[in-house]
Amino acid sequence: MYNNYPCGAICPRYAPRSWSIAIKTYFQYWLPLIFWAAAIFLMSSFTPGGIQKVTAPIEGLPALIAPTFVHLTEYALLAMLAYRLFRYGLGLRPPLLWAAAVLAASLYGVSDELHQRFVPGRYSTWQDALVDVIGAVAGVAIIELTALGLRRMGRRKLQPAG
Numbered sequence: 749m750y751n752n753y754p755c756g757a758i759c760p761r762y763a764p765r766s767w768s769i770a771i772k773t774y775f776q777y778w779l780p781l782i783f784w785a786a787a788i789f790l791m792s793s794f795t796p797g798g799i800q801k802v803t804a805p806i807e808g809l810p811a812l813i814a815p816t817f818v819h820l821t822e823y824a825l826l827a828m829l830a831y832r833l834f835r836y837g838l839g840l841r842p843p844l845l846w847a848a849a850v851l852a853a854s855l856y857g858v859s860d861e862l863h864q865r866f867v868p869g870r871y872s873t874w875q876d877a878l879v880d881v882i883g884a885v886a887g888v889a890i891i892e893l894t895a896l897g898l899r900r901m902g903r904r905k906l907q908p909a910g
Contacts, residue, residue, distance in 0.1 A: 777837035781829040785856060788822050792860050795869040816879055819857075823883030824890065827853035831891055846888050853884035 831849040834840040840848055857880025861872035 773837050777833040781826070781833050784826055784829055788826065788856070788860060789863065791822075792864050792870070793867055795867065815876075819876055819879040820883040820886065823853050823857050823880040824887030826856060827884035827887030828891055831888055842892075846892070849888050850881070850884045853887065854881045857881060857884065 827849050830852040831845065834845050834848045834852075858877050860880070861874075861877045864870040864872040
């Protein structure tokens with residue numbers, strides 16, 4: 749029932765059955781989340797001139813919409829990756845799953861805004877943090893609505909024509 753780890757920790761509920769499963773879980777669920785969080789941190793470290801190079805492909809958008817769009821998509825994807833980790837890597841179920849994914853992405857968004865205060869030429873606002881939270885909620889909503897749609901399509905296929 750309990751697995752002992754080399755570090756001395758004991759994890760009764762979510763302990764992997766073997767180290768190969770633990771490594772697979774790490775590469776499949778943890779690593780994408782860590783890489784995306786690092787990419788967000790890196791993008792937040794750019795000075796204003798450097799970040800414009802990243803958002804150059806969406807230059808046709810008005811000046812206010814482009815950064816808002818970037819924030820929404822960054823944190824929607826972060827929440828989706830957190831959802832995957834919490835659902836399939838750790839076994840959480842709704843509604844705790846939804847709350848954990850949104851909370852993790854939102855807290856990272858707030859910490860990212862605090863990080864931007866220390867980058868020369870960058871600033872942080874509560875509005876950007878709010879957009880990050882909205883992006884996180886949107887990411888979880890997209891996953892849930894997509895799953896709902898797929899379940900409904902599956903039920904239609906299973907019903908006999910009649």
